[in-house]
Amino acid sequence: MAMSDLGATGAEVNQTLEQVARTAYGRLVAWLAFQWRDIAAAEDALAEALLKALQHWPDSGIPNNPDAWLLTVAKRELLQQHRRKSLLADSEFIQLFNEVSEDDLVERSSFALPDHRLALMLTCTHPAIDEAVRMPLMLQTVLGFSVEQIAPALLMSPASLAQRLVRVKKKLKATHYVFELAETCDLPQGIHTLLEAIYGAFGVSSDDMYGAEIRSLGLQREAIYLCELLCELLPQAAEPKGLLALMLFCSARQPAQMAGGDSFIPLLQQDVALWDSAMIKRADQLLLTAFALRQPGYFQLEAAVQSAHCHRLFSGFTPWQAIAALYRQMNAYFPTWGSRVAGAVALAEAGELEAAWVQLQSLDESVARNFQPWWVAQAHLLTIKGDKAAAKRAYQQAIGLSMHKKIIDHLVRQCDSL
Amino acid sequence: MQYMMMFSETTQEVNKRNDPEAAPAYWAGWMAYIGALSDAGIVVSGNGLQHPSTGVTLSIRDGKRQILDGPYADTKEHLGGYFIIEVESLDQALEWAARSPAATNGSVQVRPVLPPPGQ
Numbered sequence: 001m002a003m004s005d006l007g008a009t010g011a012e013v014n015q016t017l018e019q020v021a022r023t024a025y026g027r028l029v030a031w032l033a034f035q036w037r038d039i040a041a042a043e044d045a046l047a048e049a050l051l052k053a054l055q056h057w058p059d060s061g062i063p064n065n066p067d068a069w070l071l072t073v074a075k076r077e078l079l080q081q082h083r084r085k086s087l088l089a090d091s092e093f094i095q096l097f098n099e100v101s102e103d104d105l106v107e108r109s110s111f112a113l114p115d116h117r118l119a120l121m122l123t124c125t126h127p128a129i130d131e132a133v134r135m136p137l138m139l140q141t142v143l144g145f146s147v148e149q150i151a152p153a154l155l156m157s158p159a160s161l162a163q164r165l166v167r168v169k170k171k172l173k174a175t176h177y178v179f180e181l182a183e184t185c186d187l188p189q190g191i192h193t194l195l196e197a198i199y200g201a202f203g204v205s206s207d208d209m210y211g212a213e214i215r216s217l218g219l220q221r222e223a224i225y226l227c228e229l230l231c232e233l234l235p236q237a238a239e240p241k242g243l244l245a246l247m248l249f250c251s252a253r254q255p256a257q258m259a260g261g262d263s264f265i266p267l268l269q270q271d272v273a274l275w276d277s278a279m280i281k282r283a284d285q286l287l288l289t290a291f292a293l294r295q296p297g298y299f300q301l302e303a304a305v306q307s308a309h310c311h312r313l314f315s316g317f318t319p320w321q322a323i324a325a326l327y328r329q330m331n332a333y334f335p336t337w338g339s340r341v342a343g344a345v346a347l348a349e350a351g352e353l354e355a356a357w358v359q360l361q362s363l364d365e366s367v368a369r370n371f372q373p374w375w376v377a378q379a380h381l382l383t384i385k386g387d388k389a390a391a392k393r394a395y396q397q398a399i400g401l402s403m404h405k406k407i408i409d410h411l412v413r414q415c416d417s418l
Numbered sequence: 419m420q421y422m423m424m425f426s427e428t429t430q431e432v433n434k435r436n437d438p439e440a441a442p443a444y445w446a447g448w449m450a451y452i453g454a455l456s457d458a459g460i461v462v463s464g465n466g467l468q469h470p471s472t473g474v475t476l477s478i479r480d481g482k483r484q485i486l487d488g489p490y491a492d493t494k495e496h497l498g499g500y501f502i503i504e505v506e507s508l509d510q511a512l513e514w515a516a517r518s519p520a521a522t523n524g525s526v527q528v529r530p531v532l533p534p535p536g537q
Binding site (some may be wrong): 132144155156157160369370396397399400401402403405412 | 443446449450451452453455457458460508509512513516517520521522
């Protein structure tokens with residue numbers, strides 16, 4: 001056996017397990033799920049394998065190829081389950097499973113698993129799946145997060161999220177087609193919903209830039225990891241690079257946003273000396289590479305806006321005209337509530353107050369009523385117009401719709417300063 | 419679907435109501451929240467409650483009455499008020515709960531309202 005000579009210590013085993021869980025979990029679940037066409041069963045089998053590893057590795061030592069070891073055990077687990085359920089032995093499945101010989105697998109340290117993670121991610125975020133569970137499903141299956149970790153970040157009840165995940169996995173199992181669809185689906189559309197889910201996990205929308213709202217979910221590192229993976233798997237696609245650049249621009253500014261301790265520092269008041277210039281340069285480079293691929297898209301435009309904001313680090317000013325023009329493009333091709341509000345603010349900053357006002361008022365009232373960034377923008381524009389009383393009322397509404405103490409305090413200060 | 423949001427406040431938080439220095443900020447937070455809630459058109463009913471010390475707790479065990487003034491002594495959080503809202507899902511109810519001052523300074527319990535029998 002190609003095992004380490006000495007038994008491993010508990011700490012070592014835990015460390016290796018954690019590493020395996022982080023780096024290989026998604027790969028192993030993806031491979032098993034695709035052979036078995038059942039995500040829940042694949043996850044259960046892998047959980048069992050991780051448990052067995054915790055029992056065995058302290059005595060036997062950590063195998064040279066932990067991935068292969070875990071996969072072998074998980075496979076055996078799945079086959080046993082299969083037999084236990086006395087389902088008709090499907091020779092095709094069994095054959096697929098046995099293609100990689102078990103003993104062979106454990107011995108070979110250079111064993112490389114076919115990477116099905118892209119297909120798994122596309123399956124998790126498939127347009128046929130309820131939008132609200134796409135991101136949690138991906139976080140659970142690709143990164144191995146527990147429901148207890150994900151639910152609070154998404155402001156969902158753990159019990160109801162768990163229920164919805166079980167339901168969607170059953171649905172996926174019942175309709176094999178989704179797996180196949182993921183392989184052959186309209187790739188650009190599939191990738192767009194996948195990128196949206198990753199962006200959702202990152203949780204900083206363009207809304208935060210004018211001090212409107214922080215939606216930090218604490219999953220930013222994971223979102224960047226998933227997007228880097230996607231860039232690796234799809235080197236010729238521009239939009240994943242756009243999203244990665246966008247997230248890096250936002251991350252690069254975080255130290256400056258946090259510098260205020262308990263008080264929120266909006267983008268325009270941030271000390272650029274605290275921005276991570278190396279990260280900004282990397283993001284700019286990524287964005288240029290994306291542009292060169294000539295596949296324009298939403299995330300590249302969003303990233304271009306953030307790049308323009310980061311411009312202040314090098315030039316000392318914010319190019320509002322350019323930002324307003326970028327939002328015009330975005331609102332023409334990929335309008336969202338957030339981009340229309342942010343675009344209006346950019347217009348106002350660029351000196352086109354009247355156009356900004358018209359754009360802000362054109363948002364559907366039923367949407368605007370509960371949309372906190374709209375009220376912040378409204379208050380801002382009314383302040384510029386000099387209508388203090390109406391601005392104060394708008395700030396009140398924004399405060400009532402805010403969830404974060406830092407933001408509430410910031411808005412209260414803005415309101416009191418009128 | 420109707421949900422009840424029950425706002426619990428710490429003793430320290432609830433005492434702000436009568437502290438001349440802290441009261442304006444305390445009430446401003448609640449007024450902004452209640453304003454946004456009302457404008458959303460989802461409020462079925464709701465009330466704030468007076469200071470927990472004004473409450474009386476009653477129980478009958480084996481025919482014997484027990485009446486205590488104020489809240490249980492060991493309670494760290496007190497029910498400060500409630501709203502019943504009509505929204506589409508628990509997710510939406512949680513979103514409104516998260517916006518309340520009590521979410522940051524205490525806690526909010528969200529529970530679906532039991533529909534009348536026969537519905």
